[in-house]
Amino acid sequence: MKIDYKEKNCEICGNLYKYDYRQKVSKYCSDSCRGISFRQRRINGLENIDFVICKICGLKFKEINND
Numbered sequence: 568m569k570i571d572y573k574e575k576n577c578e579i580c581g582n583l584y585k586y587d588y589r590q591k592v593s594k595y596c597s598d599s600c601r602g603i604s605f606r607q608r609r610i611n612g613l614e615n616i617d618f619v620i621c622k623i624c625g626l627k628f629k630e631i632n633n634d
Contacts, residue, residue: 579603 572585577596584596
């Protein structure tokens with residue numbers, strides 16, 4: 568049986584990936600992107616008080632430093 572794959576862009580990194588359209592549609596290309604998305608949803612509060620948004624990647628962080 569031939570499996571038809573569809574292509575989609577990852578919501579976190581933007582990479583193009585293939586998925587089996589018959590399965591549950593995945594929004595992420597890998598488990599690491601899925602983990603990043605989960606951690607992003609857990610950061611809440613007021614922007615610039617409780618968290619900041621990176622101007623380069625667009626992700627939320629509690630703080631941005633030189634590390």
